Amino acid sequence: MFQNKHIVVGISGGIAAFKAAGLVSQLRQHGADVHCIMTEHAAKLVTPITFGELSGNDVIVDMFANISKWDVEHISLAQMADLFVIAPATANIIGKVANGIADDMLSTTIMATKAKVLFVPAMNTNMYENPIVQGNIEKLKTLGYFFMEPEIGHLACNTVGKGRFPELDMIMEEMEYLLSGNQLLQGKKVLVSAGGTKENIDPVRYIGNRSSGKMGYAVARAAAMEGANVTLVSCNRELPVPVGVHAIYVKNACDMEKVMNEFYEDCDVAIMAAAVSDYRPVTEAMKKIKKEDCETLTINLELNPDILMGLGKKKTHQFLVGFAAETNDVLNYGKRKVEKKNLDMLVANDVAMDGAGFNVSTNIASIIYKDLRVEQYPKMSKNDLGKIIVGKIAENLSKR
Numbered sequence: 001m002f003q004n005k006h007i008v009v010g011i012s013g014g015i016a017a018f019k020a021a022g023l024v025s026q027l028r029q030h031g032a033d034v035h036c037i038m039t040e041h042a043a044k045l046v047t048p049i050t051f052g053e054l055s056g057n058d059v060i061v062d063m064f065a066n067i068s069k070w071d072v073e074h075i076s077l078a079q080m081a082d083l084f085v086i087a088p089a090t091a092n093i094i095g096k097v098a099n100g101i102a103d104d105m106l107s108t109t110i111m112a113t114k115a116k117v118l119f120v121p122a123m124n125t126n127m128y129e130n131p132i133v134q135g136n137i138e139k140l141k142t143l144g145y146f147f148m149e150p151e152i153g154h155l156a157c158n159t160v161g162k163g164r165f166p167e168l169d170m171i172m173e174e175m176e177y178l179l180s181g182n183q184l185l186q187g188k189k190v191l192v193s194a195g196g197t198k199e200n201i202d203p204v205r206y207i208g209n210r211s212s213g214k215m216g217y218a219v220a221r222a223a224a225m226e227g228a229n230v231t232l233v234s235c236n237r238e239l240p241v242p243v244g245v246h247a248i249y250v251k252n253a254c255d256m257e258k259v260m261n262e263f264y265e266d267c268d269v270a271i272m273a274a275a276v277s278d279y280r281p282v283t284e285a286m287k288k289i290k291k292e293d294c295e296t297l298t299i300n301l302e303l304n305p306d307i308l309m310g311l312g313k314k315k316t317h318q319f320l321v322g323f324a325a326e327t328n329d330v331l332n333y334g335k336r337k338v339e340k341k342n343l344d345m346l347v348a349n350d351v352a353m354d355g356a357g358f359n360v361s362t363n364i365a366s367i368i369y370k371d372l373r374v375e376q377y378p379k380m381s382k383n384d385l386g387k388i389i390v391g392k393i394a395e396n397l398s399k400r
């Protein structure tokens with residue numbers, strides 16, 4: 001994603017300026033051509049040599065220092081940039097840009113670019129929450145600038161609050177989102193389910209499965225990157241919600257069915273990536289079942305609704321995608337499922353294989369289409385597989 005992309009990293013003078021070094025290093029390791037512009041205050045906190053070494057390019061601080069080059073540097077950087085990221089962004093640089101002030105190299109270059117600009121604010125909580133700063137952020141957002149939310153945590157001023165520089169992975173993901181996609185699903189409403197349902201036995205115990213939700217989240221992320229309006233119905237709360245995705249949390253199959261049905265009518269694509277429990281306890285004990293009360297315990301189970309089958313039955317215009325986790329005879333079971341559940345596409349994987357299935361970050365999958373055509377894919381990350389699945393959905397939608 002970052003290979004050969006021109007990224008301008010603007011470093012303003014917050015104490016988190018040292019963390020931008022890690023960001024620059026990661027971007028370069030991912031193949032980006034990174035150019036750093038520092039404010040004079042930032043250059044007092046971290047030496048420009050650090051950013052020069054890490055980026056492999058000259059670092060610009062002073063508007064008039066590189067006069068020997070005789071090109072208008074802020075204009076050439078502004079024009080070549082695929083993406084700008086201002087990290088950390090102080091209240092000062094946010095205020096300047098919001099008010100059209102261009103009095104140093106960073107503010108001038110931001111003003112001159114037509115590339116997307118992502119601000120990563122990091123500052124003291126009171127400063128961040130100051131209505132003037134918030135007003136500037138809102139103004140810039142409405143003008144099309146992008147902002148990340150600072151994290152809550154320990155701050156340099158030895159307090160705990162909102163204002164912390166986000167984890168690098170989160171910034172990289174946000175940047176990837178802004179750089180990516182050909183808007184293949186622009187304007188489409190995509191509904192995705194993810195994770196393993198939990199069926200309560202009593203207030204402390206449940207019947208669950210090994211699904212981590214990672215595959216569903218990867219598909220949701222890929223769809224959002226392609227411009228879709230994504231609703232994610234998730235059983236997991238631990239995973240970070242991908243940028244541009246609206247998450248709704250559910251616990252069990254019946255709740256998931258309700259939410260899926262609510263959004264199905266109006267969606268263009270529905271993807272059931274969740275591992276739904278086939279059974280649930282017939283009764284849920286209201287109090288914890290005590291071992292003193294029973295020597296042996298029998299839990300009677302009843303069948304859960306097959307959500308996907310229900311969606312297949314009432315399908316009108318929707319493109320319906322199912323998942324199948326099998327331990328043997330994957331393609332034959334998969335083909336039968338496509339027909340039985342009236343699917344347009346099924347992503348089948350053999351969960352017994354190394355690097356496939358539950359709770360790992362990779363998968364080995366086959367895609368089976370409505371006409372029972374099969375495409376097989378090698379082992380890859382769930383994020384990459386998510387992109388392939390979304391690409392194939394878009395390709396098939398465009399043929400309709």
Ligand code: C5P
Binds near residue numbers: 273
């Ligand atoms: O029939 P099987 O459970 O193997 O099919 C898996 C597919 O069906 C997955 O897409 C899963 O999300 C969905 N499913 C469902 N409701 C169930 C069980 C599975 O929607 N009760």
